[in-house]
Amino acid sequence: MTSGFGAALAIAKKDIVTQFRKKFEAFSMFLFALIAVLAFSFAVVTGGVVPEEVGSALLWVIIFFTGMFGFAPIFLSESETGTLRGLATAPIPAWSVYLGKVIYGFFLMGLVEIFLVPIISVLFGFSILNDLPLAIATLLVGTLDLAAVGSMASALTMPSESKATVFPLVYFPTATSGLMLLIEITKIIVLGPGLIPVLLIFEILLAHLIAMLTLSASVFHFALSP
Amino acid sequence: MSTKVVIAENLTRRYGYRVALRKVSLEFSEKGIQGLFGSNGAGKTTLMRVISTLLRPHGGSISVMGFDPQEEPEEVKKRIGLVGDKLLLYEELTGIENLRFYSKLYGLSSDFFESQVQDLAPRFAIDTWLEEPVKNLSTGLKKRLDIVRSLIHNPELLLLDEPFSGLDKDTTEDFQEYLNEYRKLRTTIVTTHNLAFGADLCDEYVTLRKGIVVSQGPISEFDQTL
Numbered sequence: 001m002t003s004g005f006g007a008a009l010a011i012a013k014k015d016i017v018t019q020f021r022k023k024f025e026a027f028s029m030f031l032f033a034l035i036a037v038l039a040f041s042f043a044v045v046t047g048g049v050v051p052e053e054v055g056s057a058l059l060w061v062i063i064f065f066t067g068m069f070g071f072a073p074i075f076l077s078e079s080e081t082g083t084l085r086g087l088a089t090a091p092i093p094a095w096s097v098y099l100g101k102v103i104y105g106f107f108l109m110g111l112v113e114i115f116l117v118p119i120i121s122v123l124f125g126f127s128i129l130n131d132l133p134l135a136i137a138t139l140l141v142g143t144l145d146l147a148a149v150g151s152m153a154s155a156l157t158m159p160s161e162s163k164a165t166v167f168p169l170v171y172f173p174t175a176t177s178g179l180m181l182l183i184e185i186t187k188i189i190v191l192g193p194g195l196i197p198v199l200l201i202f203e204i205l206l207a208h209l210i211a212m213l214t215l216s217a218s219v220f221h222f223a224l225s226p
Numbered sequence: 227m228s229t230k231v232v233i234a235e236n237l238t239r240r241y242g243y244r245v246a247l248r249k250v251s252l253e254f255s256e257k258g259i260q261g262l263f264g265s266n267g268a269g270k271t272t273l274m275r276v277i278s279t280l281l282r283p284h285g286g287s288i289s290v291m292g293f294d295p296q297e298e299p300e301e302v303k304k305r306i307g308l309v310g311d312k313l314l315l316y317e318e319l320t321g322i323e324n325l326r327f328y329s330k331l332y333g334l335s336s337d338f339f340e341s342q343v344q345d346l347a348p349r350f351a352i353d354t355w356l357e358e359p360v361k362n363l364s365t366g367l368k369k370r371l372d373i374v375r376s377l378i379h380n381p382e383l384l385l386l387d388e389p390f391s392g393l394d395k396d397t398t399e400d401f402q403e404y405l406n407e408y409r410k411l412r413t414t415i416v417t418t419h420n421l422a423f424g425a426d427l428c429d430e431y432v433t434l435r436k437g438i439v440v441s442q443g444p445i446s447e448f449d450q451t452l
Contacts, residue, residue, distance in 0.1 A: 010330040018318040082312025089278050090331035091304035
């Protein structure tokens with residue numbers, strides 16, 4: 001029998017291959033992010049730079065809303081086409097389906113961020129990349145946190161008839177606490193040396209991520225078998 | 227006395243206030259083709275979903291191959307194959323990619339997977355279509371591929387929910403031939419509202435009406451006029 005992690009990787013790989021062939025979500029996400037960055041750069045940037053604390057918030061707000069395009073269809077497409085039954089009747093633990101979708105969501109968002117973050121950095125005159133290891137760690141954990149919340153929100157939205165309304169109602173409140181931490185960490189990174197305060201908040205962010213992953217994974221079987 | 231593969235006692239399942247299964251008690255014998263008959267809305271699909279772990283019953287008990295689908299879902303899942311009203315295929319993937327994906331979820335070895343594909347694909351005349359994306363296949367070919375998907379792990383119990391609806395004559399004959407060949411080796415439960423067809427195919431039957439078992443027994447005792 002396949003291990004839960006093996007099944008999660010197979011599900012993530014299947015979704016990534018599908019995404020590369022369909023390109024719809026990735027394209028929508030990137031286009032939205034680009035337009036948002038351009039709009040903010042015209043509105044907020046003065047003298048070639050944006051105030052650092054504003055830039056920190058803008059970066060994560062753009063990533064947060066961009067994620068909506070990618071995370072919302074994570075389970076909805078499987079639910080609508082009926083393929084979710086194939087996953088639900090496979091001899092794999094329910095958490096592996098959730099984990100597979102989180103990995104896919106993380107990959108999709110990461111793909112957009114690879115282009116988005118350098119563009120933001122240049123257009124906003126924003127120094128997040130000054131401390132590259134910490135910036136990368138924050139982006140990795142932050143994106144994983146948003147993918148964990150977004151995937152669960154997508155799963156919880158499945159039974160609803162008003163999916164477009166319900167998804168943000170679930171995603172916004174659950175992701176906001178992580179979002180605040182990410183903005184705070186990014187602000188400290190760009191404002192100057194402050195490794196100790198960053199690490200303290202980073203620990204809270206990690207705890208948030210672990211809590212979201214374990215809580216969602218442990219109750220996910222209810223989403224698959226109502 | 228033959229072994230029972232499914233035993234349900236006082237099984238109840240509701241959708242809101244509507245009762246789909248009302249204290250259903252029935253047994254399906256091991257091996258052979260067992261028919262689950264009834265008109266639309268009789269509760270056939272609901273019962274199949276409970277057997278396949280997709281739905282939780284609200285009352286009563288059920289045993290599938292000696293396992294409780296709610297307590298030991300993975301034991302049930304690895305022993306069943308399901309063909310339902312919706313195809314469990316990913317449109318962007320090719321036929322072979324779909325089959326390989328499911329083989330990973332079922333933990334099949336490469337050798338076993340290859341031998342199953344070599345056996346099943348020509349039998350259902352999809353061997354020349356396996357490299358095509360599913361979205362390019364006709365409805366009949368997709369249905370054939372979905373049948374192969376359900377058989378890829380050589381399930382002990384095959385659950386077929388209205389499997390012949392939408393199938394052309396050739397596919398129906400190929401599938402019936404396959405079911406007949408495995409009649410003594412595997413248990414197959416088939417739902418159908420076509421009673422004449424069901425009477426020809428099955429060894430035993432259960433008839434549901436409005437969520438209640440109205441008759442069950444060997445097919446020789448089946449009275450289509452009831």
